[in-house]
Amino acid sequence: MSSPDYLVAGQGLAGTVFALSAIQRGRAVLVIDPEESSTCSRVAAGLMNPISGPRLALGENEETLWNAASGFYRHWEAILEAPFFEERPILRLLTGADQAERWEKRLRDPRYDAWHEPLPPEWASRAPFGGFTTKRCGRLHTVTFLDAARTWLRQRGSFRTGTVPEDTAAVWCIGHELRRSGPFREVPIRPARGTILTIRAPEFRETRIVHAGKWIVPVGPDTYRVGSTYEWNPADAFPSLEAREELRTFLDGFLGGSWELINEEAGIRPMANRGLPFLGSHPTQPNQILFNGLGSRGSLLAPWYAGRLLDHLELGAPDQSDLTDPSDPRTN
Numbered sequence: 001m002s003s004p005d006y007l008v009a010g011q012g013l014a015g016t017v018f019a020l021s022a023i024q025r026g027r028a029v030l031v032i033d034p035e036e037s038s039t040c041s042r043v044a045a046g047l048m049n050p051i052s053g054p055r056l057a058l059g060e061n062e063e064t065l066w067n068a069a070s071g072f073y074r075h076w077e078a079i080l081e082a083p084f085f086e087e088r089p090i091l092r093l094l095t096g097a098d099q100a101e102r103w104e105k106r107l108r109d110p111r112y113d114a115w116h117e118p119l120p121p122e123w124a125s126r127a128p129f130g131g132f133t134t135k136r137c138g139r140l141h142t143v144t145f146l147d148a149a150r151t152w153l154r155q156r157g158s159f160r161t162g163t164v165p166e167d168t169a170a171v172w173c174i175g176h177e178l179r180r181s182g183p184f185r186e187v188p189i190r191p192a193r194g195t196i197l198t199i200r201a202p203e204f205r206e207t208r209i210v211h212a213g214k215w216i217v218p219v220g221p222d223t224y225r226v227g228s229t230y231e232w233n234p235a236d237a238f239p240s241l242e243a244r245e246e247l248r249t250f251l252d253g254f255l256g257g258s259w260e261l262i263n264e265e266a267g268i269r270p271m272a273n274r275g276l277p278f279l280g281s282h283p284t285q286p287n288q289i290l291f292n293g294l295g296s297r298g299s300l301l302a303p304w305y306a307g308r309l310l311d312h313l314e315l316g317a318p319d320q321s322d323l324t325d326p327s328d329p330r331t332n
């Protein structure tokens, strides 16, 4: 390829969604990534949940984010010929009286009406503090998406294995590595390690995603992924004893001990304040561009914000500082 319009450093969710969005707008891209097997995006559960955190907050922009994300992934599923997006309800079981009280208050806000319906009867009887079914949510199979996009980009000569050197002009989509390399080290992302377990639980027999403080995602026959944890400023990306214990305690309480550990993984999320990603050009080096800080909601945020970054770069639209904050702080 002769000189691309955008050299993209990193092929996690941020780099992949940015690259595909730029291609949709007729731009030539070259994505460079070291192809490590365990990165934040590859470990992630990929949940897209508008009412995800313990505070049950619904962001101002949720409709826009969901429409952008679901439209983007469906569009690319057809082109990449891989199934990686599924719209699935999430059963939310409230975890205590405080949360039930908060939910009562939330329900006075009519914006919530479009996003929930009652729990199915078999779950209502198992939810002492009540709960609801979240609608218009789902899951991105991140590994399938990233692998399919990588193969497709490579076939077009738009992907190369490697690491982008420090001083190269690029769109920097390198997740938590931002603190260690590239021109945006000063940007205050906060690294948060998350651990996920994969378990076998033949007696659970649930095909929907269940969220009861921690989430349980069906991923195969009798097999589930369970997460997640938050450990700030971790020294490495390996599951810690504390995180494992936190998830074990949850599972023992929720499934009554009838489960078996198959695997455990961890990744480091690039968190930004107030859940708002960092995007835009470097203040003194305009050919250095940033797309980072997707936090715990990368699958839902990436398509909308990649589009806003391209609007900024191509049309001179204002950068993120002039956009509406899409969410309260929240966790997956």
Ligand SMILES: Cc1cc2nc3c(=O)[nH]c(=O)nc-3n(C[C@H](O)[C@H](O)[C@H](O)COP(=O)(O)OP(=O)(O)OC[C@H]3O[C@@H](n4cnc5c(N)ncnc54)[C@H](O)[C@@H]3O)c2cc1C
Residues within 6 Å of the ligand: 009, 010, 011, 012, 013, 014, 015, 032, 033, 034, 035, 036, 039, 040, 041, 042, 043, 044, 045, 046, 047, 048, 162, 163, 164, 165, 173, 174, 175, 176, 177, 181, 193, 194, 195, 196, 227, 228, 229, 266, 267, 268, 269, 270, 291, 292, 293, 294, 295, 296, 297, 298, 299, 300, 332
């Ligand atoms: C346990 C866990 C569970 C999660 N669950 C969810 C969830 O359910 N839903 C959700 O939406 N989000 C979830 N997330 C968050 C989501 O994974 C992140 O928002 C997202 O992965 C961040 O993507 P990224 O591309 O910014 O970073 P990364 O995935 O870290 O990608 C950065 C890429 O850049 C590469 N790189 C680094 N340096 C260079 C360089 N110099 N040159 C080239 N490439 C480089 C890296 O190798 C990597 O491939 C979860 C995260 C964790 C850890």
